[in-house]
Each structure stands twice: as C-alpha cells, then as structure tokens.
Amino acid sequence: MNESAVSSTPVVHPLTQAQASLGDSLRAVELVLDQTSQSTVQLIPEVSHHLLGAGGKRIRPTLLLLMAQAADADLDSAVDLAVATELFHNASLLHDDVVDRGHLRRGVAAAPRVYGNSASVLVGDFLMARAFGMVTQHGDLELLRQLSLVISAMAEGEVLQLIRSGRATLSLPGYEEIISGKTAGLFSWGCRAGASLGPRPAALAEAAAQFGQAFGMAFQIADDVLDYTASPEQSGKDLANDLRQGKTTLPLLLGCEQDPDLLSLVEEAAASPSNEEPCLAIVRRVLKTEAVALALAKAEQYTQRAVDCLDVFGKSPAAGHLVELAHYITDRVKLSS
Template identity: 40%
Template structure:
C-alpha cells in the first residue's frame, strides 16, 4: 500500500496548483483503501508480483476518489472522513472539475498497462458507476423503491468498482476465465455487503465513529434497505412516518425513524442481507489457491460485517 500511495502522489502532479491542492486534500483524508487492497490481495493470492499491480491499484483509488468528489457535490455533503468535504472547503465547481481530472488521469494510467482487457474492465466499470449515480438520482425521494431496485443501484454505484478491482488482479495474473469470474463475483458480493452495512450505520452509528453526519441518507431522500424493511415490517403509522421523511427529505423525525428501524427489526434484516452477500463472497473463493492472501480475502469478508466506520 505504501507503493500504491507513492504512485498516487507522483501521478497527482499538475501544472495547475488548485488541482494538486484539492487532490491532496481528499487523498490525505485517508480512507479504507479497500479497492486497491482488494486488487493487491487477489494478485498475491494468484501469484502475480509485477509492479503493474501498484499502478492499477492506484487507478482504482483515483476513480473512487473522483466519484467521492462528484458524490459530495450532488448530495450537498458537508462532512466526510471526519472533516469538511472538498466541496465545502473549495466550492462545487472546483470539486467537480478536479474529479474530472482524476478520472482522466486514471485513464492515462490504465493505458500504460498495454492491455485491452484491462481497458475494457475499467471503462465498463466507470460507465456502470455513472449509470448507478444517475439511477440513484432518479430514485431520490421515492418511497416505493423495493429491495430489488435498491440492490440494482448499489451494485452499480458501489459494488462495480469492487468487482473490477478483484477482476483486475485475476487478469494481471493471467488466470483462466473461471477464476477471473470467481474473483469478479467475490468483489461484487463484497462491495454489496459493504454498502448495505454503510446504509445500516446511517441509522445505527454515530457521527464521531463514522466521520460523517448521521441521517445524511434521509436528508437526501435515499430509500435504503433499513428504511425499505421498516416500511414493510412496521405498522401503517410507522410506515407513513418513514415514507413522509423520504419523500420530503426531512430529518425532523430522525430520532423516531431510528427507533422504528430498531423496533421493526429492519436493521437485522439489512445485516442478514449483508451477511448473505459476505457468504457469497467467501464461497466464490473456493476455486482460488489456498494461501495467506486468500485467507486475508476471507477475513476481509467476515470482518466487513463488524465495521462501525
């Protein structure tokens, strides 16, 4: 990961000072680096030790960072990773444009791998992510969204880059098609579980632990799995409270809604869905060689269910 961070630092250079300033601001905020770690672990599990793994791990992190910059503008977010978002600090126009720079820089870097397969995977991933963002925008304030519609959004918006990261590790290792497909399945399932838990924490976490404001999803009118389950399992009065909050994008009833998702068992429903996805991820590793890296991939899926940030 130090090698990946070195690549990122080198490739964020620009003759335009503001680009470097904003890029460094959001990269320096830290983060879990899950996507590059996933790529590196798959490479290790499959025996690839070439330096191209550092370059592509940096690429997926830059793509992820670009989406964060754009997301925070769209969602009007003010806090991420425990401090002010880039759009709050530098303004919306600068954040959007620097996000564009990170996207284009990542494409410059992926070309250097000299592989059409790698280009195919990453170009498809960035396109699907964009589709997921638009789909989520269309679903804002829609309290009729069901679980299938919710999963379609998060598998596009979040899980797709996890999927691509794991798949790229298999491609770098010149793995056969079944192994590449298994790695892609692992990444998709892991990313889906990650996002479900993220949505659970919006009603079962706290600002200090998470580094972002509790209730942001509700303010943005997002109908996530805990709310979908609460409306399905609650009384008509409870469902009405949740439905109204989603449609109005209001956090005035946040305390009541947090109580509703607990009382109806909606958080347990969502955590069970995340557990099923984590299990699917672990099952996908059956055809991967057994070694310390594979053990780490299994552990990553298991520990994901315990995350609080």
C-alpha cells in the same frame, strides 16, 4: 495468560492485518496516488489531497493487491491498477459530494464545502482522466473495455438513486440495482484486474470478479446500515446522511415493511427537508424494528457468496486475508451498533 493480560491485548483488525501483509506495495500505492494527483495547477493537488489525505481505508487497492497475491502475480505490476481503483473512487466521491450536498466526508468538511462545487467537479474529472491513463499504461485493452462499462454503470447507479430518492417504496431489486452499479462494479473490476495479472487469468479472473461483486454488495449494505447506527465520529459522515438526502437504503426499505406507519413519516420528512427532527424520528423508529438485523443478514449472504468464490484460488495467506475481510464487513457494523 490471566484475564487482565487478555483484555489489554489490542484487537488487531483484519484490514490492518491484511494491509500489514502487503507491506511495501501499499506504501507504493500511496506514493503513486500522490504523484498522480500532482499538477502545475496548484488547486488540483490541494483538492485531491484534502480528500485523499483525510484517510479513507484504501479498501479497493487492498483487495486488488490481495487478489493479485492470491493469484500468484507479481505485486509490483499491480500497484498502478490499485492506484487507478482508488482514483476512480475518489473522483466519484468528489462528484457525489456535489450531488448529495454532504457536509462531512472522512471526518472533515466535504470538498465542495471548502473549495466549491466547481473545483470538486473539475478535480473529479481530472482524477478520472488520470485513472484511465494509468490503466491505459498497463496496456490490457479488455480490462480497459470493462472499466469503461463499470464507470458508466457507476453514473447510471447514481442517477437511479437520484431518480428514486424520496421513495420509501423502493423494492429490494431496485435497491440492489442501484448499489450494484454505484459500488459493486468497481470492486468487481478491481478484483478481476488483480487476478488477471497472475499466470492463470482464464481460471481465476471471473471468480475474482464475482468475489468483488458480492463483496461490494455486502460492503454497501453495511455502509447503508452504518448510516443508521454509527455516530458521526465513527463514520466520518453526518448521522442519517442518506436519509436527509432522501435516499432510501436497505434499513429504511426493510423498516417500512415491518412498520408501515413509517411511510407517512418519510413523506413528512421529504416535505420539509431542512428540518432535522423528522429524519431522527425515522432513524429511531427504524432501529425499533428488525430492519438492521435483516439488512445485516442480507449482507452476510453476500459475504458468504463472496467467500465461496475464493475456493478456486486454493489456500494461501492472501486468500485467508480476503476471507477475513469479507467477514469483517458485517463484523465492524456489529461492533459499532
């Protein structure tokens, strides 16, 4: 094979490969997602579709289905639970966009900017109720019990983030507490749910939950790094979106440790939130430190922890995809920076 042939081979991303391996199941997820957001009240599917139709990687349903496959479960039985994870995620995005006053989401105007805060709050409630309904239909009370804990912990994580906004002095454990609640819990629940569908839930569900927890931590750290490194075209969100909202994430936290003068810049930025320049100055200054590399190293620790949890599953194509996806979390950040 000559060099030009190599360079013209398109790179197939691990997520694309994993999703292709799931074939019809993921198409079924899309179909049920669409059905579940229907209502005789036309504004509801309209707002839902604005968000669900704007793309989104469907990473939560993908993980749940792969975990079901790795646990030798029937994939058909996993579709409704996969839909539920995506519905909860979208409900929380609708509410987050009200809370954060974000302008862009998945490359399009955030729902509250188009439909208003009221519709976004209510459609979020609608999707959350529908998602609980789907898991109820599934009939596993223990999964439901854990789900309600995860959903209340998501709200707790978001409230913690709200309380701690504007503080560059947030500690690493404080940051991890926030992202564990707001992000990792739902990943963990989805992976547990997928593995619990197979013939050996007692042997696999806990390991699956731990994989999901570590995966979710790595995923959120990578997302927080992208806030500093990715262009709006790449992330589908505003540059330094978190920073503008006063959110202290891992890159800033590590940046301040390396460059203590950053603290006063953060205070200045918090004092004039409508002014863009101080935020951009902070981004430039953070990028001059080792913060991004250190944050990615932290994410990779979580990735490794996730991968280690997969040992009990044995070798299978699905387990292989899960490993690839775990590594892809940080790889995609490196590609963007």
